[in-house]
Amino acid sequence: MTTASVDAAGPVPVRVVLPADPLLWHPEQGVVARLWRRRQTETGWVYLVGLPSYRDLEDGGVEAAEYRVWVRAPDHMRPVDGVDYDQVPTEPLPPAPRKSVVREVLGKRRPSGWVLAKVREGRGPARAVLHAPDCGRHPRARRCSMCSAPLDVAENPGTQLCTLCGCAQELTPLLHGSDHITDS
Structure with a gap:
């Protein structure tokens, strides 16, 4: 068998396994197609192949053509003996962020x-x-508003700081400085 000599930009031969139809062909028979590129996906590899086909012309004639389609590998693909697939353009799955x-x-x-x-x-x-905006205790049904000056509001004697969401733990040191720290 001979090795197909194709440059990096050209396709290489590959066998595409056709759907089984026992009246027409054996399930493992296939068509030799042209492999244009490979792409890795989340669910496995797919290959862009060009299958031989025909196309109708406007003058009523018929000409040879190629039908390109992505197919799953290895389910629908078989290598052709002696062909080097290292030069096929390959798109690996990009690394996850x-x-x-x-x-x-x-x-x-x-x-x-x-x-x-x-x-x-x-x-x-x-x-x-x-409260913090994502606090589970602040009543959504009552009137709430985003606070533009939380320290000014927190200094008001009529304002409490929620301990559930961490508002008290975060703002108390800012309000009182280091005077609440004692040596033990």
């Missing part, structure tokens, strides 16, 4: 900002609770 080690350890990032939930409205000192 690396996940940041910081994101792996800390998890999903919390939305930025703070939400002020009004607890009581009307006369008297306003009562409110400052």
Whole structure:
């Protein structure tokens, strides 16, 4: 058998296994087609092959043509003896994006900002609770607004800082500086 000599830009022969039809051919028989390129996908390799075909001409004639289609390998492909497939243009699966080690350890990032939930409205000192936007305790049914100056709001005696979402743990050191730290 001879080795097909094809430059890197040209196709190489490959056997395409056709669907089984016992009346017409044996299931392992196939058609020698031209292999144009290979591509790795999430589910395996696919090959772009050119199958021999015919095309009708406008003048009523018929001419030889090629029908190109992607087929699964190795289910529908068999190598032709003596053919070197190393020169076939190959598209490997791109590497998966690396996940940041910081994101792996800390998890999903919390939305930025703070939400002020009004607890009581009307006369008297306003009562409110400052929450993180993703806090499960802030009442979505009541009037809430994004807080543009969380430290100013947190200094108000009528405002509580939520301990569930970490608002109190994050803002208390900013409000009181280091005066809450004691030597033990």
